[in-house]
Amino acid sequence: MTAAQIVRLLHRDPTYFRYSALKKLHQALRRKILDHRAAPSQGSLPPKPTVVYFEPAPTYLHGRSAGKDERELMSWLIPIADKFYYDCDHDSSYRLSAAQQRELKSELKIHSRRALRYKQDDPAEQDGKPEKFHCVPEVVQCLDRNLSTYLGPGQAVVWPVLDLRSDMHAGRSKSNIEDAIAYGTLNFVQHGLGLRNTIYKPGSGIWTHSVxxxxxxxxxxxxxxxIEDDILSFGVTLNVENPILGLSSINPWFHLKEASIEFNSVTSVAIEYGILGNILGNSKTISMPDIMDHLTVYICRALGFSNIKFANHDDVIEDFSSFFEGGWGMPMILPLDVDIF
Incomplete structure (x- = not known):
């Protein structure tokens, strides 16, 4: 099988990654593919396929759907906007109101036993008590999404960056790649995590009959x-132990509801295991680094890759650390050559 490379966290205890930083990293990986296409050096090999995985900093991704109160009105206006606007951002119907922006930028509290560092200055030791952080989430408009969602601590995010003009992926459609990622995720959730009563809904993700x-x-x-320029980006977000329930200061989904923004009802691995509470890393049953490692391997194998080994990130992206300035962590690169599982 074809080799690829993975970006994973430098430490076993994860740091949270800004969405904006990961977007810059994605653009750098895309640029390497585009540069090679434009002027391939004689005898040079194309950039290897890359998979980025990480635990995100708090971020709301605002999709195309309007608030619930506007849904009927927009059901006919959105297709018109799509027809006449190449960039749908020109249409105000996709934008958040000032009140919605304020709601989504409400401060969240993160309680974690796993975090190494969340701000530029390290939190003081608290005698074994969870480290507590206060943050204002990023709000990002994603017009290629139908529904809004949330990314944040306690989730495992896996983003492949694949050249769909390569010999391995030539002719594969968006739905074909999406299905491969989904079935790799489904296989892991069912067999790796033991949540058997779980299904894949095409276009909507992995769902479980919640206990x-x-x-x-x-x-x-x-x-x-x-997919842009025949380069695939993004992938899967698995809810592992991120807060689903609780007060508005802790539960990010509360603010989507208060802002009348449509989103899917969600659950998490922790909740389905019967582990309640909002402290990350509070249960010995769940090892977030191990879940992130194994989920990525399942997805890589579903995409046709098989082998993994560590390598220096600077060999893949020049000035790699510049993407993660400000104490938000730094990943490392793993070319897929040697099995580790």
Whole structure:
């Protein structure tokens, strides 16, 4: 099978990654592919496929759907906007109101036993008590998404960056790649995590019949990919131990609801294991680094890659650390050559 490379966290205890920093990293990886296409050096090999995985800093991704109160009005206006606007950002119907912006930028409290560092200055030791952080989430408009969602601590995010003109992926469609990522995720959730009563809904992610929520179907993993210039980006977000319940100061989904923004009802691995509470890393049952490692391997194998080894990130991206200035952590690169699982 073809080799690839993975970006993973430098430390076993993860630091949270800004969405904006990861976007810059993605653009750098895309640029390497585009530069090679434009002027391939004689005898040079194209950039290897890359998979980025990380635990995100708090971020709201605002999709195309309007608030619930505006849904009926926009059902006919959105197709018109799509027809006449190449960039739908020109249409104000996709924008958040000032009140919605204020709601989503409400301060969140993060309680974690795993965090190394969240701000530029390290938190003081607290005698074994969870480190407590206060933050204002990033709010990012994503017009290629139908529904809004949240990224944040306690989630495992895996983003492949693949050249769909390569011999391995030539002719693969967006839905084909999306299905491969989804079935790799589904296989991990069912067999790696033991949540058997789980299904894949194409275009909507991985859903489970929740034990906690009385057999209600809830989304446990969001699947979303994007293709531009025949380069695939984004992938899967798995809810592991991120807060789903609780007060507005802790539960990010509360603010989406208060802002009348549509989103999928969600659950998490922790909740389905019967582990309640909002302290990250509080249970010995869940090892976030191990879950991130194994989920990525399942997805890589579903995409056709098999082998993994560590390598220096500076060999892949020049000035790599510049993407993660300000104490937000730095990943490292792993070319897929040697099995580690």
């Amino acid at each position: 906690y929520f009385k057999d209600e179907q809830r989304q446990i993993a969001d699947i979303h990919v994007d």
